[in-house]
Amino acid sequence: MTVELSRSLRADAADNRERIVEAAYRLFAAEGMTVTMREIARQAGVGPATLYRHFPTKQDLAVEVFAEQVRICHQVVDDGLAEPDPWTGFCQVIERICEQNAQSRGFTEAFLATYPELADLRTHREHTLGVVAELAKRAKKSGQLRADFTLDDLILMLSAHRSIPGRTPQIRRTASRRFAALTIEAFRARF
Template sequence: MTTEVGTRLRSDARDNRERILAVARLAFAAEGLEVPIREIARRAEVGVATLYRHFPTKEALHVEAFAEQMDFCSTIAQDALDAADPWVGFSRLIERMMEQHALDRGFARAFTSSLPPAAGFAAERDRTLRSLLELIRRAKEAGALRDDFVLEDLSLALMANEGIRAATPDLRVAASRRFAALMLQSFQADPVRRELPPAVRLPVSRA
């Protein structure tokens, strides 16, 4: 009987943890990092104390919630470095990164934030940033990327891209692809005029 109870408790704890992570991923992606811990606990149907037993800080929850996205960013950065043509690698990275950021507001803010994130997240982000800096160096040496481009220009583009508002995720991605094409033309040392992806009708905000 004691063994059965212990197994059930471990199973319940595992289910709670997975449910908290699932809710947190959805909340951060849709609403950004400002979603309160209490609200995440409420949506996951657990107590705040239960949430904190699994994730002692909000930063710890960020690390777990964004683990897959950080792996994705590290992968696309390495894929870009492996490309034979630095400009092709740089372009693919911009396109894929903007698509990811258009779909996930929370991750976009965590990645571009100037505030120090939790150690695990920071280490992974720093590795990706080092890959980006190396790719930028190579693209400049190849004469493809304008000499005055700096990493902060990419951060600006990602922040602007994160602001895309559209009715569905597919439309956000489509709008992001057009924006990425515009940005790449502006980043290029000798811009080549190419046909842009189709425009997407977006809501117009009124002051």
């Protein structure tokens, strides 16, 4: 009987953890990183003590919640760098990053250093910016990217993008696509 009880408790704990991560993902996506841990616990249907037992800090929870988005972001920039035409790769990175960020305000905030002390997010940020810097260098050399483009322009773009309005995910996606198109035009070299 003790073995059965122990197994059911572990299964219950795993279910609680999953509900916490799902609730945090939804809330971070919709409201950003300002959502409280108490609200995450409430939405997950667990008590604050249960939440803190699994995730002692909001930073720990953010790392867990954004693990898949970090992987996708790495893939986005690596795919852009692998594109034979550097301008096409650069444009794809802008479009896909905007698309990803339209889905989660919280991820954009975390990327823009809401939690700069988190090694996982700091390493991700450094990798992403390093790849974009290399891609930008190639696109400048091809004459298609403005010669005065800097990584600060990308950060500025991401900061502005996180304010994309929209009552529904579809409206946010549409606005995000328009924002990406306008950004790409602003970054295009003028002949």
